[in-house]
Amino acid sequence: MSSVDKIDLKIIEMLAADSRRSLADIGNSVDLAPSSVNERIRRLVASGVIRRFTVEVDPAALDRATQIYVWVALREDADEGAFREFAGTDPRIEECHHVTGAWSYLIKLRLKDVSAVEEFLSDLKSANFLGRSETVLALSSPVEAGVIPKGA
Amino acid sequence: MSSVDKIDLKIIEMLAADSRRSLADIGNSVDLAPSSVNERIRRLVASGVIRRFTVEVDPAALDRATQIYVWVALREDADEGAFREFAGTDPRIEECHHVTGAWSYLIKLRLKDVSAVEEFLSDLKSANFLGRSETVLALSSPVEAGVIPKGA
């Protein structure tokens, strides 16, 4: 059982804000020796609580400033396994959820601009996935998740 | 102008996969000396291309395994500025977008479980934000963004 006590939580928060903080620095904030902090982080990583150390990138710098949601109903005869495979591989897809309600999937896209939506939908179509779909543009985002390029 | 050439891109990808990689290690992959890699990273951070070094955390470990989308129509008399302020502050809200279509906002929630949705909606209501809303549950997620606690 991965307990994650208050100290672990504090460590996680500090790492989330700046994962390059030194162990000594973190140790000061939680009243622990650097080696103890190190051991806790090691355990958090080993147990999968911390999935990875990474960087958050400005979407615009990667030509992915446009956020788009697409509701998708798969074709009756679509290969759902292949669709999930596709979703996991395509770098344009930031999230893909099987959802309740009238549609089967909700996909979140990060694209260069609105014109790239058409290409995406046409890709879905030519792979025989697409039944119907509905597209929603994000105009502005009071709260926006940062981009983290999905790795190999 | 922040140019971001191919080498920068490669560096960003490597850091995204594991931001603790050593400069020497990265340098080998892009045929650059550690100090040159360091300088490029410094510039990427300074120019805002890299927003921060952080950690991606297992949602379940933070009691936020449940992903929910809420379509919101604000009340006619709602204080939209206050709403945006609220959205930015509430830790349950992972994303909040002003969107095209029938609804005004799309909110993405990360909650402990489905029962926490009701509490969230009631909070929206008592703050006089909520006109109508529609809730969509994510049942499973072929592609899921990792959680990064929003820090102070």
Place this chain on the structure above:
DNA sequence: GGTGAAAGAGGCCGGGT
């Protein structure tokens, strides 16, 4: 689990091409 010290690695920063 936590500690502290010792050792080793890695980042940092000058000067040079």
Place this chain on the structure above:
DNA sequence: ACCCGGCCTCTTTCACC
């Protein structure tokens, strides 16, 4: 812009508590 090299801080390990 990039490379080299020396300093020095930080991580890592380990025997002990």
